[in-house]
Amino acid sequence: MTRDVLVPDDTVWTVAEAERFALIIDAADYFRLAKAAMVKARRRVLLVGWDFDARIELEPEGQTVEGPNRVGAFFDWLAKTRPDLEVRILKWDIGILRSLGRGETPAYVLHWLWPRGIDFRLDSAHPTTSAHHMKILVVDDKLAFCGGIDMTMGRWDTREHREERHGRRSPRGKPMPPWHDVTSCVSGPAARALARLAADRWRWATDEVLGPVDVAEDPWPAGLEPDFHGIALGIARTLPRYEDRAPVSEILAATYAMIRRAERCLYIESQYLAARRICEALAERLSEPAGPEIVIINPETADGWLEAKAMDTARVRMLRLLKEADVHGRLRIYYPVTARGTPIYVHAKIMFADDVALKVGSANLNNRSMGYDSECDLVLDAGADPDLRAQVRTVRDGLVAEHVGVPAAEVTAALERANGSLINAIQALNMGGRPHLVPLEPRELSLAEELFAESDAADPIRPVGLRRLIRSLLRRAPVRRLRRRRAATGRSS
Template identity: 40%
Template structure:
């Protein structure tokens, strides 16, 4: 079904500046770190919903339990709402017949239903409720993924970030090596998991909803009525904001399709923000495999006084295919960047709890404590050109945002404290004492249960390097999935800094052999 004119214009409208779709005001903003706090916050927000809940995600699993509410076997169950997500949605609908609940999930995730029998039953339970609607997004080109993670409630409260309401996402900020609460619906326990989202209240929610409604219509959903203003937003009670009265920028990615031009705001904004860093870049990301991100960092490393770059990411990607795709590309990029990093300013770390990897699923960028960016975009080629993504950011250089610097600095200090197993109140003094994030991390070492280990790239097998360099499994455009790689494409573009560094490494290895 073709989108209506307004929604088509919302998607095709050009950026107001390079890498930015729109800016909109937020009355309150909070960064929520890890699943324990997020599952609690989003449940409390949904309890306050009056007209519409719109959820868009890569995955969605009705079998998970939210923080509050009763389990089916507990006494007095009739007096309380259920904690299980599938039942909680039905309860919300029954409590408020005027409430719409619309859920959009990536279509290829349908195969996951094979192992989620209870979820199929939930969808059947939802079917008679005309105001509960669950759809699969199937409109992207072959090989592309619906990866945006958005929740919008009553056009005035929004969530954007990396956490889907699905299994395997819950964890506490303590990231214990073993935690009985970290359990899938099947009963299987999983390793520590780190992630985050941004909660926003105010006009920015309506802008994100416009994007979400376009996605909804493209997937075959009906036109949804406008939401009237509410006296009270869905912002969870007693949840403090970290920022107030700030402009929030929105950045998108969308592959070219059906005569529509590619939207590459996500990539363009990353390149701008990396180029603008004066002192440091602190990032958390699931991958480090993007050619364009690697080239942008490489350009900074050859400067006389480059910024410090600290990236926290998993030691290895999750799953056999992802590990075979992302890990070899990361090895190639890291080795090439380090070849030209004469000032030792480029650092990658993997977080651990004891001897167990903490899987980093977060998508965060902080630049000079003046830019805070959170969303769904990974540092891989897919997020730059194939998948639909959405990031939000606060830039203190934007008039009216000058007061946000202290809040951004506090978030960075809080995250470093979490990864290093240190009291957050000690971080300002420790960073001042050691002079840089890397020096502090080196001084702490692995003395605490939670710690950051410097990443040391291994040598790829020849076939792994060939796949990584050709970008066969992580292409930059949808059509590249089915093309033989031309000489002018690939992870190391001819004439680029990374290509020259790669050539030097190859010659050194030949001499050593």
């Protein structure tokens, strides 16, 4: 049974017109375009993020936009050269520990906390261990960027993901791995709605109410061609329960709706694959005799030791679930690599249901993104409009083309030859000697890994206290259950 994708107060918070809506693939373009938009700002720049690194360069391989190139110096310059401009930055408070861990000195961090024309705040308005994961940049309430890219270390890359790029280095010169990411840019009422959401985040964190601003100038960056004009765009959120704020799970509802909506194909790019409820919905579609193909693009492994322990072990269990349900052979899960075989880290969070619905934002397919962290996704429903559906296909085919190292037109042609089967089109185009996709297979888990995956300590669906988190890790029931399962299958620990 299909379900409408844009339902206010259900699958989305609100629906608003986007005068222009553009998908921006990979951070090299995003950093440059965001800088160009902020240069045009007159009244307010509001950046809400999970992470933020003042040391990185926005254009590390050659500057094309005026103003200093390092993020911190650029925001300083904006504030000093435009006295009427409000520059406000809101960063997840626990993320400050990541800043120190990756090499930002305490003096450097304190420099950013000291008021001097930039209002930089740390956001602690969240449950214990919850993350503020939205990534929103608003310029004069007329333009907003929303997606999965943070202005931080290791994100910069181009769509070619070539080896040994000079620009893909840490502030201290360390080479960084190839990185695939997606964000978006909107204007019109949809941008004003995102501005209201960002202002809400600011108010929750600071108790300060930001009124709307109105300017005549258009900050849309030159060179950014919109993919869509004059469309209805839904804004979906995840917000955990906190103090007197009720929980919000619009992104979960929108994801369900898109899974049910698909007839031919679900194409998903996500950093994680760990949300059991979502995977059960996917498994249900796989079990249908005439259900859709499902193509999922993940990274080879999660970024960071703890993430790998938590998300990779959970992913193994979800892979087992999906493969068991794939009785009709309609599932493919890949990770992308360069022509040399270097894994490309997938940080994108984007989903397509056929050529009808598109969802892009900050939410991963894990429990945290569906109920525990704060997230924001944009949702488009093309309906029966042939022009809109053709443009949705163009965006999707371009993403697939990036992963198999061919022009987007070749993906479109391969789909036509394959009678619309994305799996067969990828199989026909996927080959070594250029960027390509590698099948992701589940591996065996140790008893300790199975136990960690059984607990909800690292990836909870709802806010919990520290006491419950500790109990979740130490509880004995999963241990007994896993030992019985291993004894039954003859596997050792």
